[in-house]
Amino acid sequence: MERVDFLATDGIQLNGFIYKSREKISDKVILAVHGMSTNCFNKRNDSISKKAIENNIDYFCFNNRGSELVKYIRRNISGKKEKMLAGTTYEDVLEGYEDIIGAILKLKEIGYKNIYLLGHSLGSTKIVYTYNELKQDNDDILNNIKGVILLSLIDIPSTLRIYLRDKLDTYISLAEEKEKTGLKNELMPKDAFIHPISVKSFLKYARDNKEIDFAKYSEENDFKIINNINSPLMMRWGNNNEMILQSADEIVRNINSKIVNNNKDIGYINGADHGYNGKEEEIAEQIINFIKKYDN
Secondary structure: OEEEEEEOOOOEEEEEEEEOOOOOOOOEEEEEEOOOOOOOOOHHHHHHHHHHHHOOOEEEEEEOOOOOOOEEEEEEEOOEEEEEEEOOOOOOHHHHHHHHHHHHHHHHHHOOOEEEEEEEOHHHHHHHHHHHHHHHOOOHHHHHEEEEEEEOOOOHHHHHHHHHHHHHHHHHHHHHHHHHOOOOOOEOOHHHOOOOOEHHHHHHHHOOOHHHOOOOOOOOOOOHHHHOOOOOEEEEEEOOOOOOOOOHHHHHHHHHHHOOOOOEEEEEEOOOOOOOOOOHHHHHHHHHHHHHHHOO
């Protein structure tokens, strides 16, 4: 395991760890993007990394600017250093693009040619957004993306609407008033979100969510944004305390009927919760089998 320090494309200082196969140098690597208020150190990542290096696939996980609830991050641009609030409480989810691209560029610099993007929860949202931005820009980085793995992709705007119901508009109005007076970093009332959240981050999920509102499981949706993914695509959920509004059966059936990717593997793990606790070995095995199946 080696520590890797790198910069996001907007100068934010980030770091992570590469787990390397001991037997021979690999040109394949999984790039893992964690979800809200967590980091890359958990049993699920441990299980996937071990299974990966057993199969000569290296594994890179890094703590993006949204890791933990609250922290300071540092930006370094042209020798000028800034310190700013970050963590899930203060992050702009779209800035995950800067983190992921920075990680991809660092992996390419190290020498990896075949990169598999693996996201969990909000990390999956960030990966879908990043892939679409790269495709829109016709970026040749996409040539290095050999597969996309989305674990527990959630419909954040719809979930928030169901969670807050008639309080949603009230909280949006409150946040907009604070925004007008320059209080974008002030915290919202504690029942406005599942964890402490700033005004600016709340508005990104509740109001300014056009770019991330692509997983509408409960609506008529052709999943155009996800269908833009040309790389082999794996999607998984759990069916036990998963953060979805429908049953896992219903979601898998619906998405399988609408995703046109010829190299897709869409399903759920029976008994798994949102974090795949107790099912780490099973999800790790399925991920490696997916990569081996479409490895070209």
